[in-house]
Amino acid sequence: MKRTFFAVLTVLLLTACSAYSQDQFEISKDHDGSKIFKGLISRNALEKEASFSWYAENKKVAFTPDKSAVAAIKQYKDSIQFIVFMGTWCEDSHFVIPRFFSLLDAAGYSSDKVTLIGVDRDKKTLDNLAESLHVTNAPTIIVMKKGKELGRVVEYGKSGLFDKELGQVINPAP
Numbered sequence: 001m002k003r004t005f006f007a008v009l010t011v012l013l014l015t016a017c018s019a020y021s022q023d024q025f026e027i028s029k030d031h032d033g034s035k036i037f038k039g040l041i042s043r044n045a046l047e048k049e050a051s052f053s054w055y056a057e058n059k060k061v062a063f064t065p066d067k068s069a070v071a072a073i074k075q076y077k078d079s080i081q082f083i084v085f086m087g088t089w090c091e092d093s094h095f096v097i098p099r100f101f102s103l104l105d106a107a108g109y110s111s112d113k114v115t116l117i118g119v120d121r122d123k124k125t126l127d128n129l130a131e132s133l134h135v136t137n138a139p140t141i142i143v144m145k146k147g148k149e150l151g152r153v154v155e156y157g158k159s160g161l162f163d164k165e166l167g168q169v170i171n172p173a174p
Helices: 002-018 043-048 053-060 067-076 091-107 126-132 162-170
Strands: 024-029 035-041 080-086 114-118 140-145 148-154
Touching (some): 024 126, 035 043, 035 126, 043 053, 043 114, 067 091, 067 162, 148 162
Antiparallel strands (some): 035 114, 140 148
């Protein structure tokens, strides 16, 4: 219980600090020479890093976010936060993360309110955040409300429609 409390407190502090600070990550090289970002990352860092051509390529792909997910994010945008664990080396993250930001854009949700955390291939982060929040796969999108986890979508989600599942986490059907 204490461990979870401190993990959530740490993530909330990171979220608060992210509004006032820049990226806080380490850069290492993957086995193929590509860069791995480990730590607190901004959307801007993903978009500006020349070696992450996957981001721009996947952002160009036609993607229409689930309407109910867009509506849920719009409705609750002032009361929810997202904590997202991703791997800059991870093909699932390459697919999901650009579309996740497209979903947020469609809902008018500021990406500055997203805590984006890069993990290494062992799913480790700086300050052991992934372990504290029981993250074992990348990407993992956690929806928080008032400091409590509402739910999470891991990789593509159970149905393969991560955006629809995020909408269901935010605004579950009665």
